Amino acid sequence: MSRTLTLIGDVNAVDTRTVLTGQGSVTAPSLVVPSGMTKISKVIACIAADNLANNGAVAALLRLGGSAVLGGEQVIVFAGLGGMVVQTGSDAAPSISHPFVLNDVDIAVQASDSITVSVEMAGVDPGDSAVAITLVYA
Amino acid sequence: MPKQYRSREGTITAVTTKTQLTTLGSETAPGSLLVPAGAKMIKAVIAAFGCDMSVAADGAYIVRLEGGGLPEGPEVLAIGASGVQVATGGVNNLPATRFEVDIPVTPANEILIFAENTGEDTGSTTVGVTLEFEV
Numbered sequence: 001m002s003r004t005l006t007l008i009g010d011v012n013a014v015d016t017r018t019v020l021t022g023q024g025s026v027t028a029p030s031l032v033v034p035s036g037m038t039k040i041s042k043v044i045a046c047i048a049a050d051n052l053a054n055n056g057a058v059a060a061l062l063r064l065g066g067s068a069v070l071g072g073e074q075v076i077v078f079a080g081l082g083g084m085v086v087q088t089g090s091d092a093a094p095s096i097s098h099p100f101v102l103n104d105v106d107i108a109v110q111a112s113d114s115i116t117v118s119v120e121m122a123g124v125d126p127g128d129s130a131v132a133i134t135l136v137y138a
Numbered sequence: 139m140p141k142q143y144r145s146r147e148g149t150i151t152a153v154t155t156k157t158q159l160t161t162l163g164s165e166t167a168p169g170s171l172l173v174p175a176g177a178k179m180i181k182a183v184i185a186a187f188g189c190d191m192s193v194a195a196d197g198a199y200i201v202r203l204e205g206g207g208l209p210e211g212p213e214v215l216a217i218g219a220s221g222v223q224v225a226t227g228g229v230n231n232l233p234a235t236r237f238e239v240d241i242p243v244t245p246a247n248e249i250l251i252f253a254e255n256t257g258e259d260t261g262s263t264t265v266g267v268t269l270e271f272e273v
Contacts, residue, residue: 045233047231048231049231051229056188059264061145061163061266071140075144075268076145076184077145077186078184078233079186080186080234082191082230083228083229083230084225084227093228093229102184106139120164121163122264123264124190126188
């Protein structure tokens with residue numbers, strides 16, 4: 001059996017840890033690892049930026065921590081993005097994110113403890129971004 | 139078997155130049171990347187890059203793994219490439235890629251991660267690398 005936790009958020013500053021606590025219309029989903037779950041078995045992550053800051057070039061980092069993560073905080077690179085602002089009068093290209101799906105993860109967790117999920121854009125600010133993260137517990 | 143994930147990132151600003159990845163976003167000095175206790179292998183390398191596309195050019199990106207934590211010596215992986223016709227309006231957004239490997243490691247020893255823009259200078263490129271250790 002598996003259970004999921006999905007969190008979303010806006011990451012609007014570079015090199016700044018942004019803790020994800022919301023889930024769209026659900027403002028405060030439970031961050032407690034469900035009973036019977038012993039590990040994170042899969043991670044799904046996606047990010048897209050508006051590219052309104054010139055010369056953006058970042059790597060996106062996912063941080064999994066909190067008391068539930070038994071081996072200490074784990075940091076996983078899940079995307080890279082960047083770009084240049086267009087010339088006046090030109091059309092801008094979209095920033096479309098395909099999800100990064102990491103299988104066979106095997107990060108040990110403690111049921112009934114809370115997990116902390118954070119995202120960072122590391123590098124040169126590309127503008128505002130939206131992220132969505134899903135953890136699959138097993 | 140449980141896994142440990144260790145990451146570093148950095149920005150390449152010069153072509154054909156080894157650039158060590160030493161930071162981790164808000165952690166400007168995370169210190170040496172040491173092989174976790176009990177680890178025997180790197181099972182995968184996860185890498186992503188974001189380029190500002192500020193130069194009308196094309197280049198490929200490689201990652202070099204070096205240091206005392208690798209008893210068999212350095213390893214080099216091609217992680218991607220980019221190019222653009224004009225120096226304005228280029229956009230890129232790609233998920234990371236997981237490269238499955240079986241690289242022996244020595245616990246408690248350091249691994250140095252470098253990235254390099256080969257070919258033509260594509261501008262500034264931030265590269266992030268995660269090493270997936272099997273413990």
